[in-house]
Amino acid sequence: MRHISVLIALILITFFSSCKVNQKVNGEKVGKWVYKTTINEKTDIHKGRYKKDGFQKGTWRYKYDGKLYKKEEFKDSTAVVTYYHPNRKVASIGNIIFVKEKKGLHYYYVGSWFIYNPKGTLIEVKHYSKGVLEHHTIVRQ
Incomplete structure (x- = not known):
């Protein structure tokens, strides 16, 4: 039984160590990616x-x-995006859609975006249609 446990552990270690980061297949990014800049x-x-x-x-x-x-x-061709204040409270939350175009992927803000102050109070709402600001409401100053 101990030999089976050791064998399974070795297989798992081999499998997870073989998962490469920042790989491309046929010119497309695939799998796990990590971008680091200073x-x-x-x-x-x-x-x-x-x-x-x-x-x-x-x-x-x-x-x-x-x-x-x-x-x-991300789910399918949409994403819920959340930005945070330095104090880790939500700064804004909203949706984007992304479309594959000739020059690559293009992201658009869509629907209502809710903007909060650093205390977490809703202060404004912006409504977008395919990246174009359609309506802006100031809730609180």
């Missing part, structure tokens, strides 16, 4: 996954200096 001597990291067709999938997280500032939750 801005003002601080690290900016984007982590997420791509489907085989090059579209993002699942949850993407964006951190600057170790603090989450943006999260995108």
